[in-house]
Amino acid sequence: MKLRDCFAELYPHSHEVVVVCALGMAANEWWEVTQCENTFYMHGAMGFASSFALGIALTMPDREVWIFDGDGSLCMNLGTLLTASAQAPGNLKHFLVDNRCYQTVGAVPMVDREKSDYGRIAEGAGIRRVFEVETISALAAALPEIRQDGHTFVALRVEEESGPILAPPQPYEGPEMKYRFARAMERRFGVTVFNAEGY
């Protein structure tokens, strides 16, 4: 299963969803597939996009929040599973890009290439709704259940790709990312991020 195909399957269902992408393959491929400007593409803080998404989910509990996390990112912040599990945000769906390598730096193998099981790690953190998906048809079939209320972890078992950087990142950088995303949140959901003077 290719990540790009996963995203093509998921994107049509995301129009009422807040989407956050971890840096690297998740961000680059989601942008490549969707060109979506409503998404937050994190540029740094590797490992902490899931915590960022948790902050959104907790303060906007009536909206579904999807985080597309990398397995390299997750391994830099496994504690995110404990923290999110304790908060139990029913609107947070944690999708993991599980390819066991650091794709954007040349598909360098991760330390856990053979032995670890992310689904069981999530279960061990106390997350009860855990899905492991290996085909697009299985993803399509599981999606209605994934989107039911309840904190959910989904491991997307995707293929390692051959190139180091498969898609260009979105063509705007840090501050512009902030303002595009925040204005999209205001426009889409009626929240007020900035005051009358714009800060």
Add this chain to the structure above:
Amino acid sequence: MDPHAENQSAEPADDILAALRRCGVSLAASLPDDWVTPLLRRLDREPGIRHVPVAREAEAVAVASGAFFTGARPLAIMGATGLFTCLGELATLNLRHQIPLLILASERGSRDDHRIYQEVQGRRLKEVLASLDFPHFRIATAADVAELPDAYTWCRIQKRPVVGFLTRKLLKGATT
């Protein structure tokens, strides 16, 4: 004599929570050290503020930063040692994306902190913050606590991390 001492309540955590209410804070992400623990326990009893305990301080940075985008009024609370551990995330998330974040941190390693394992934090942390262009200020008296709403607004204008250091005397009194 501290001219503001007579205005300070017996429980500094109560004063700080009252100031955070005036800031409009709606979410506080935290990881304790022994100085800020009473404040966090008090926070757990505060109905208007969602308290999010985390497993690592950088999570608190990211949780609060995400909450900013929903119109929430977030804050992070941690020890100075924990602040040292998340400088990279503060630089590559908050500085890079210009996301404001007010952090309340214990002023460990101060002259009245006689824990040897806090010495380096006291000696170097403020200089490191200055090198990253992160403003910081001390919260030592009731008057300083009362000015937290100004600090919160100033942080929003600054669009970067701003650290308020809670002193030992404020949090723990004059005892050593």
